Amino acid sequence: MILTKCVPALRFFILKTVRKVRNQFVSITARASSRSTRILLEGCFLITINGNRIEQNKLSLKEYLESTGLNPKRIAVEINGEILPKSEYDSSVLKDGDKVEIVNFVGGG
Amino acid sequence: MEYVTPTEQEIDEELSRRHTAEVQQRFKNARVAIAGLGGLGSNIAIMLTRAGVGTLHLIDFDRVELSNINRQQYSLKEVNMYKTDAIALEIQRINPYIRLICDCVKVDENNLAELFSDDKIVCEAFDNPYAKSMLVNGLLESRDDVTVVSASGMAGFDKSNLITTKKITDRFYLCGDMTSEAQNGNGLVAPRVALCAAHQANAILRLILDKKDV
Incomplete structure (x- = not known):
């Protein structure tokens, strides 16, 4: 019972973290490319x-x-x-x- | 007192005093094509005339209408005249020594290459967005020796300071606020049309002087 209640919250937390990390990667890529030293991160x-x-x-x-x-x-x-x-x-x-x-x-x- | 037209030398000297002789010589040697002689084109033609640009290639197929008088450089007596004829009259009143090449034709994909073959600076001053796109793409795709100064968005009474000059590529400049489309309830009005025309005219004078930044 507790577990089923927790699942949506857990899912939300994981998604949020993934998005946050991804956004950081994107800004790293943008900054890196502006310095023309390019870091290629798969999926970004x-x-x-x-x-x-x-x-x-x-x-x-x-x-x-x-x-x-x-x-x-x-x-x-x-x-x-x-x-x-x-x-x-x-x-x-x-x-x-x-x-x-x-x-x-x-x-x- | 009887009116006497100033000589070409007198006008040139007057312009040289303002611009310096070197700049004036560049303007006098320059040739600019203006495609469309409506609100933008007629204003641009007059401004380049006043600056002393030596040769103007003027293109429009249309006649002056009463509805044009609110913003275009024509007067009531010129209604029903071809715009190429009417603008030539207006230009001759300001500087009769400007060399004019007038083409009273509608520009399309078929005549575009030949029509502008001797032009290196082309000012896009059409009102129809499809014609704008056709001219800009047609010239820039097929030529690498032509610079186009185009316009988009100048209708209504929105803020003057929204009208800007953007450099899209080394050979494509775009003036306007990019969004204000002429439509019912938001028509073309003299001040913003003239503002946009002035942006185009100044971009052209700067190109003649090899000033390519914006």
Whole structure:
């Protein structure tokens, strides 16, 4: 009886700890990469899109655009300082360390 | 008293006094393309004219409408004129020695390469977001010798200080607040449109002077 009561609390505690440790790893990776001495920790990857950090080692640009509702016909995508050709939107896979800026043009001029 | 148009030399000397002769010579030798002659483009064209930029390549397919007068550099007598003709008139009133290349055409994927083949600095001043994306991508994907100064977000009465110039890549600058879309109830109004146009015009003058930071 006590055990079943304890299980959810224990689970919560474990999850919280795991998340905390993971976040620390991520900030270590970010700091390390900014010093250009890179510590690779498995499971702690980082893609930056418009300043937002996404903890993933791979991310399909097409899927990201679909998930955010951005229309490929009214954007420009910059990856690590270069404009990505529109013909590569569907096949492009963002990877660890990529810095991405997506310009979503709005009407008016 | 009879009006006499100043000579080119008189205007150049006046500008050189302000900018220094070296800077003025750079402006005079420069060529800038402005794609779209609406609220942004007409303001940018006038500002670059006043600065003495020697050659302006002006592109728009549209005519001046009464609804444009609230923010664009046209006057009532120019309603129904092609914008390329109307802006040429306005420019000639300020500096008749600016060399103008006017193209009264709609820019699309097919004519883009040829239209801008002689331009190294292109100012994107369209109103349609799809056209903005088409021009910026079309030029930057196919050329490595062109810099594009684009704009996004300048409608309404939001804070002036939200309008900024961002350097997205070495050859792509973006001005505006990035979010204020023109729509019913939040239309385009002269001050913020002119603010954004001024950001673009200044980014262009800085590019001419090889000042590439923002």
